[in-house]
Amino acid sequence: MTAALTPSTTKAVDLGPAVELVSKEEGHRQPLAPEFVSAEDFSPLEVGYDFGRVRREDIESGPRNIWRYKKLLPVPSNVEEIPNTEPGCTRLVRADNLAKALGVKRLWVKDDTGNPTHSFKDRVVAVALAAAREFGFDTLACPSTGNLANAVAAAAARAGWQSVVLVPSSLERAKILTTAVYDGALLAVDGNYDDVNRLATELAAEHESWAFVNVNVRPYYSEGSKTLGFEVAEQLGWRLPEQIVVPIASGSQLTKVDKGFKELAQLGLVEDSPYTIFGAQASGCSPVSTAFRNGHDVVQPVKPDTIARSLAIGNPADGPYVLDTVNRTGGAVEDVTDDEVVEGIRLLARTEGIFTETAGGVTVATAKKLIEAGKIDPDAETVLLITGDGLKTLDAVEDKIGPKATVAPSAAAVNEVLGG
Template sequence: METTDAYDGLECVDCGARFDPEEGTHRCDDCGGILDPTYDYDAVDLDRETLAARPFDSMWRYEELLPFAREAAVTMDEGATPLVECPDLADELGVGRVLIKDEGRNPTGTFKDRGQTVATTAAVGHGASDVALASAGNAGQAAAAYAGRADLDAHVFLPARAGFTTKAMVNVHGGDLTVVGGRIGDAGAAYEEAVEEHDDWYPVQTFVTPYRHEGKKTMLYEIVEQLDWEVPDAIVYPTGGGVGLVGMHKGATEFRDLGLIDEVPALYAAQATGCAPIVDAFEAGRDVHEPVEHPDTICGGIEIPDPGASPWILEALRESDGGAVATDDDEILDAAIAVAEREGIEMAPTCAAAASGAWELADRGEFDGDETVVLLNTGAGNKEADVLRSHLMGQGI
């Protein structure tokens, strides 16, 4: 396995146990906790001038702060997505600037590619022949795509409610697709049963592999560099499992500790009211969520009733002086359509929770009026155009 100079292993976020990157692959052997890649930051030689001299062509331009060398990566030049100025939205929210980080421009149309490029690179480095995961949809498509590029077999478990596009593209990329009746929990149970029967399958499941959140921290790196090293006042993120939120908080902390930025942006988790375990826990002052017994939202990508990393997510929100907000499905779909109409950017229904959440935060008086607010559009709107069109038809349009 070809690792970078500063990468020095994996650390359990629960018990602190440490593992060599050659041997550690997934959860902690001691307590079953989530593993997080760690670095010798004294060995990281990276400054603004060095980055300015590099092409803005891929998230792997930050390889000093990633586990694996760029030349070893299974990559399709993911990342380097645009940060789009949205003046009309800024006027509506009553803030100085609103920008949308448009992750729909990634190879398979979502930010899931950032996690899968690193996770698949790890799988290749560990000699895997097969990767496997359960997903609400987009991560399964990304896993199949990167597995195909790496000449691995992908086994993807999706709930029946996953969109047609993601189901179809798993097959198009050569993946072995299992559609499971019910919701994401049912797909997860089928995946776990299959993994028990196939010990040669290499899991690339959220927070089972240590590497998906590691890839997503590069969104933060890009945002601050695209803002000429000015840290945004707030980043609003559509939150299900919270992988990108945890990753961005880690990325901001790394950049701050390396002296590249002076502060960490306030991070806000945006959820749907029909499935808002992080919002409920944050507002109640709890350190861990309570599972949602009957989730009910059309936003399947954030319908995660039992997010396993909630203590880590809540810690990121509080340490960054951010918050959490939930809005109704109709408000989320209205926000997706409003962004498309006024700014031209296509947000998938799930992703538009960030826009709807930002409007709600503004209505609550969370912003003073001169802030720079970044919304994460985690996936392209054409992934679920039928949902948005149906919403318009329901309004007689």
């Protein structure tokens, strides 16, 4: 299993309000430790808290990054003083142009491309590293094919940690460069992503000082996604949005945004107003959307085939919980074709000047489809989560866009082309 430390060591950890781990299925409780599956019911472990009293002022007077929410996260109480990449507090953009194009009244885009390595992964990795430090790890690791690799390598560099990042050897050169530049142990593995994943689990069991962010410290890591929900609520003036569209890879992010909203309401930080959560997938990897459409509560694994590689998890661990959340809030899960994904990228860029990666194209295109189907209420306020940057998936748009024209270097030539 994972590198669990002895009880005496785990007792000493300062993870702020976090007090225990709780199994997701049957609620078995156990001490905080670097473990991710319950030995009782084999379901995922989640962090349990004793929040005490948290006031808006505690948050508003905090730093301009995710650590302003430290009283709601499994991190040490002095977390902001330890060198870290300082992710979060990205823009929430009022998207009136896109709203008009989609035929809705009030629309917001949460633009997480502003993070240090330009995806929401900086949030979850920062929380994972902060917790891992408390558990005595000294190396940050992950299997990845993209955003996570960038985030782990950068966060480790900044923290003065070693990093071990495993990627398939077939990975595109650009994604290798954007990880290798941080100078950790980037290893190209001769195999596909499944091979790399299996290797990560094997290595996590062997190396007691390696924290695999999405394996042995996953309960802490995944809590980082709550900060997307916290920020949206705070940026809306301390209230919950009526509708939100979230992309689905493992499904963790969607369930954690929901958890974040619920915690804010429980703590009285926002009014406990109803909200609806929608999930977005690419048709080439749509196991959760398929299950939703068929009314199933389990998810059948699929073999991914889509340009939205950062969402291409064929067997999403949190798929059933996504279905629970979406059904509970009256939402839906929908999927869109790769052509629609590219159209989504272009629509957001053209209307709001935000260039997102394929995952963001999935979110925009799915929102469009749900609006056209009458599932998203056009009169209710909607937030779209844009979680990664178009600079990282240029290949997706490569064949579709280019200059309007090539002209001779004269005003006459330009005027002719532009009809001026």
